[in-house]
Amino acid sequence: MGRSQTSLANLKASIESLQALYLANGAGLDTLLRDQGHQATAQRIQQRFTLLLADWPTSSSMVSLLNTKQGYRELINIFNGLEYI
Numbered sequence: 001m002g003r004s005q006t007s008l009a010n011l012k013a014s015i016e017s018l019q020a021l022y023l024a025n026g027a028g029l030d031t032l033l034r035d036q037g038h039q040a041t042a043q044r045i046q047q048r049f050t051l052l053l054a055d056w057p058t059s060s061s062m063v064s065l066l067n068t069k070q071g072y073r074e075l076i077n078i079f080n081g082l083e084y085i
Helices: 003-026 029-035 039-054 062-066 069-084
Strands: none
Touching: 003 029, 003 039, 003 062, 029 039, 039 069, 062 069
């Protein structure tokens, strides 16, 4: 399997790692935000991680997604989700 075939899987793994760091078993930025009175912000960030990963494309290749309008939209959704986070 070539690099282009694993690019989405690698990106998803990176996002899952970012989420784990954000949460850090209760010792991450999520807890810090909540402890400083920013519960709504912390909740929005956590929800964005959850939605981004739940709506992850089933294709394993960005190249194949770029070949269709729907696939392109899915990649834009990933980009927008990351930009929001």
